[in-house]
Amino acid sequence: MSDGSAILKSMLDQTAVGRVFHALGDPTRRVIVEQLCRGPKSAKDLAGPLHITLAAVVQHLQRLEESGLIRTTKVGRVRTCQIEPAGLQVAQQWIAKRRSLWERRLDRLGAVLTAERK
């Protein structure tokens, strides 16, 4: 595969991780994720301490649900939100893979330097 088509494939493959990073780019959504890591909460429970309207929280929750970071279930009139650990894992794996690329490169550089010293 040429460099160009490998890059194109990589961009298409990464829509899921892109949605996760985009969702986590917003400070309110990061606070919601943090709160839900401590346990399930209703949209109303989340809105109170954030000092924002319920409508604004619901918009953030929709974005978080689309990204796969949370899931919500509605029982009667109450929508309960909980963390979806696979979402955070997608982002963590993306980062870990890039860091390992970089570390392998450092290892190769180290090996070259050691060989040159001999």
Add this chain to the structure above:
Amino acid sequence: MSDGSAILKSMLDQTAVGRVFHALGDPTRRVIVEQLCRGPKSAKDLAGPLHITLAAVVQHLQRLEESGLIRTTKVGRVRTCQIEPAGLQVAQQWIAKRRSLWERRLDRLGAVLTAERK
């Protein structure tokens, strides 16, 4: 500290991680990060396989540099870009901390269920 002020503090503290996540929310910037994990490159080297203009690459590089994910050095007329591993680490640590919050909660739930069975 009340729940509200803890949340406010957490939002203010997270500007650095917010810039990293925001920068990684864009597919072109993720490809640039991936390319730079394989080794330093000039803006021109990066622009070619991405099929975008040099001016567009330079804009993405500025955003990546502001977020702390890369650093650039200019020698003569050539600007060389390289990965700044601390940037990826900031994002990785943020995620790892939230996952550990969630795992601790699961452990506590597990302990409660075990105690109830006795």
